[in-house]
Amino acid sequence: MQMRSHGFPCFVVEIIMAASEALRNQVAAKWQDSFNRLNRTGVGISGLMEFSKAWAVAAEFLRPRDLGAPPKDFNTHEIRSAFDVLMQCRMLPMLLESFVACLDMSICQRICGRNQHLITDDVTRFMTEYDASGDPDVIGRLVLRLADWYFAWAPGGELGQTISSAYIVNFQTHVFSVLPAAFAAGFKRLLAATLALFTEGATPGVPASVQDSRLWPSFELLGLADRYESLIASVCYEHIETHVLETCAGKWDEPMLSRLREWMAEKVVPWMLLPYARGAKTAEEARTMLQGVGSRFDFHVCKTLCDLRTKEMFDIVIDYPDSTHALHDLKECLQRVDQRTQLVRALRKSNKKRLLHPGADTKDILTQYVSLIRCLRVIDPPGVLLFKVADPIRRYLRDRPDTIRCIVASLVVDGESGDSLVDDDEPIQPLQSAQVDDYTDPNWEPEPIDAGPDFRANKPSDVVSTLVSIYDSKDLFVKELQVLLAQRLLAVTDGNYEKERRNLEILKIRFGEAPLQVCEVMLKDMTDSKRIDQHVQSQSSSVMHPTIISRHFWPKFQSSKIQMPGQLHEIQEAYAREFMTFKPDKKLRWLSHLGSIRLEIELQDRTVGADVPPLEAAFIELFSEQDVWTLNDLIARVGTVERSAALKALLAWVDRGVLREETEDVDMQRFRLLERVPEDAGAGPVGITTAGSRTALAEEEPAVLTVQQQQAEQMKVYWKFIEGMLTNLGGLPIDRIQTMLKFAQGYDRTVDQLGAFMDAARREGLVSVKDGIWRLNR
């Protein structure tokens, strides 16, 4: 208020006139005081005059003007003395204020009709150009231009800190106010261009302004560096992201994280020095300034890589072990970035989508599961991740009918096929089962913090144990193993089953001696058979080399009773007799439908040799009795044999060109022996037209019943009980049936199995179910 009154004496006088006497005196004193200050020691009002001249000079000196206008010629001495005068009059703050007002106008508004709003004009021009071209260079030039304005208008440093800082604040404020919203985007692109310059080196396309060394100081001058700090960071983040995606996607066979960090140190850090280590005098200082921000960016590198690898995880697992390096990278990233839950979620999702569906082979699922075990063991040795990811897979596998068979088949290393799930270099060890915590262990460690309630730290760790532990009991495996071994042993014709013995020894280590005792007996049967055969052959040589098995130690065979005709029967009898003399207390019962026979058939014009199943041999033997047989007669002669199987056997001979099908109608299929190749057969095999396509229809059935078939057989026994209880008690819920069946000796089915069986019975129309109550259909 006081200051203002000095500037406007007339106004003050008016007030004085209106005021009271006391006030008038007071104002008069003040007025005198002010006058003295401005006039100083000057005579009359010469001091005042001097002051007003100095004011004019200083104001003119400070007035912002167009960059294009010719610089006014200032006498530095004159200006200095003018400022001195103002200083003595304590009028510098006033000058500053008027300067600022002037600045405001020159930037934003019209002044006195002649000074156009200079900067606004420039900004508008540049931004229009940028909007049209989208070239960051324009923004670069705009920034440089603004810097020019800044320098042109800056009051000299000699005016003291107050003026220059007030100038800076005002200049920046006004510049920011005129910059349009689009500037931020443009500025971002400009920054990106500068960063690209650092990381990719100078290319011909880089605009000049971007390479201008004045650019960053200009940012600093204009306060852009502070104002757009978050923008700068996001430019860097985005650059890191693109770089990581470009260089690392799909590259799993080399360590990428260390390479990324090198890239950061070599390329990005020099750039980061510009915004983040402004004003650092020494390298040491710069380093401390960069520390915080540097670790933020390093974190971002890890996070980006982690996200990428998480997304790729399923394929990384597929590629294992080629993708080991990617796994190690991921492990390191996960230590820095806590994204374990994301990894688990992503993996579970992709597993569900890509693995656990009916279209996937059980073997593939198992292979993937095993890879997964190995991969996650690299990333997370305690196995928490594995536990979380594996759970759905294990549950799914448990529901698949052929899982056990697949696991067992892969356990029995096949030498040639080499697609076993288990690595050869993994030591063979006994199956481990989960143990309770050992509380006396001095090295005990608590479970990891993100472990679920079901998690057990000392879970079995080797692959086979993990696979076997999918199921609650390993009995199922032993049974399946028995079936598999039986199939393999019966297929051995050359007496070389060393491979099976070796497998069994390995499996014994895993499953223990006792459960595999049965398999041991099977192998012993093989050796015994060989020995007995040697003895029998030495007594009377025979073409027959049987495998004699101990019935109760082998899986159940497909029951089929075929009678071997003619000379085949004689061979059997002769061998059985010889066996009886060797072992008088035993006799042989032939499983005629199993095994294989090598035949040589001499026909009139040719000789046919073949290894055939017994049924085929039996049929062709019958053809030596007469040349034409109907299918029904043939079946009647060999005993109980399924029509489809019989047809298949006959068609096999048709394929070999030995028989010909002569069919008038479906019920009376007749086959004729071809002693001579008929003339019309041409070059191709006989009868291929009708028979060839049909042979493919009948699927080769394995001789040994699978575990499931065996269980179904056994279940039939219990049907009698179920039928009985449903008759006596009416409808029963499944739980009651299960409880009552448990009284039966040897009943070991679960409710689920019983449910499946009852369902099958329902399909056959034996029972019906309503509201969970089962009833007999009558």
Added chain:
Amino acid sequence: MKITVKRWHAIAQWQWDTGKTDDNGDAEEDVCGICRIPFEGCCPTCKVPGDDCPLIWGECSHVFHMHCLLKWIGTAASKQQCPMDRRPWGETIAHLSVHTPRNLDRISISSDRREKGRRE
């Protein structure tokens, strides 16, 4: 047409010749009267069937796993009788040839020992 069998890889089951003629398939399943395990299986103490766990034929036509019977005979309560019909146990010699002396010795010695142990 002439068919020559060059080689026949056959599969057969062995069976104890218990004197019964049950040639009509596997419906008949004979079990040892003592352990209720099929003859073609092995007695509870054995692991391998066949010659290592032979049968023993009684004069009374009853057949048992040899190990099972010898253990029974070894007990005082048996009074040397067949567990099925309480007739004095006597082994038919019809099948004796297969029982190797070594086997018999071992079994009888072990049962003697057990006997002795109980008395002491």
